[in-house]
Amino acid sequence: MSGNATKTLGKGCAPPGRVPEGTMRLYSMRFCPYSHRTRLVLQAKGIKCQVVNINLRSKPEWFYTKHPFGQIPVLENSKCQLIYESVIICEYLDDVYPEKKLFPCDPYERARQKMLLELFCKILCYQKTSFFGGNCISMIDYLLWPWFERLDVYGVADCVDHTPTLKLWMAAMKQDPAVCALLIDRSTFLGFLNLYFQNSPDAFDYGLTC
């Protein structure tokens, strides 16, 4: 993956050209948890992808040709096909790049991960395994992770105080190479939030040196 640490494209910026064959392009924003999901899957699967960051407060006009409501993340391939909704993108990537499958092969286990995702907001599951899909990290863990990475900066880290198994899962996740590679630095995140709350269009480029 390249381009995540690049400045956003905003109003008046020229559109990027065609996506080169053999690669993908992800329209993204560094601090968005839904984009984070898709970047985790791209990273874990080792997919060649160019990230283009979008300024969400000052969107380029051409971005509405990529998504009807100008939302991110959006995946574009070399055939000019566009896919959006973070979970749909993740499922699509797992289909197109079957070498390192993140979803289980068994149909029931696949269904179980989808049901778990549905329950994500409602109940915390009691797992006797290290990860939500078993003893190895898989799709469901990456789909949930972005919100747990943000517990601290969102000021709700104490919500996992009474769920030791979940805390263990979080610790195990922080050992994963893909998660580590994409981990957002705490002070950078706080800097982003500070500017974001002030409705500053510069929020999205916080922490970038060039």
Add this chain to the structure above:
Amino acid sequence: MSGNATKTLGKGCAPPGRVPEGTMRLYSMRFCPYSHRTRLVLQAKGIKCQVVNINLRSKPEWFYTKHPFGQIPVLENSKCQLIYESVIICEYLDDVYPEKKLFPCDPYERARQKMLLELFCKVPYLTKECLIAMRYRRECSDLKAALRQEFCNLEEILCYQKTSFFGGNCISMIDYLLWPWFERLDVYGVADCVDHTPTLKLWMAAMKQDPAVCALLIDRSTFLGFLNLYFQNSPDAFDYGLTC
């Protein structure tokens, strides 16, 4: 599929036994649109399945061992594995029975059908709100306007594609996933919401020609009879129209 036209199991009823090998069991309710989705897929794919209807106003205690909140539909297989959420059930069935695939093989086309489903996602909520407004004889022009807008979005897709169905020129998964709400437009009092979407109306007519849709079509007067009792909170609503 067998057992759809059977009386519901309610509080105090004994649980059904194990699901025999080679078959599936669907916990369902005859008039629920989400169950309807899964029954359409079972029918279209010719899957051997026993339907067990659940009395939603007086649920059997054991049903909470099938679903944490006692919701339908739930699919159970012969390995005692339980799957719920109608879309997840439909995807699972397409995986387990690959002979008559309803989802396209191409990953992008598959993703496109899922994105279309997202586009549809306000329709169930809006149609339900219109039904509730009808029940309380409340005015619902705002709701109907919102519903018309959703239908316009779907109309645009069909017009742009120039295909008979949402997935192409043959019926496929996405059409079955959308259909139950369109079958209910009339009894929900919102049939006029497709007045200005002629392509969508053509799609509805094409759907009514499909064997699976036809086989499961709910008789209008039976539906109205169910709604009448349902609005009175009668536990007999769910068995309306069954003779024995």
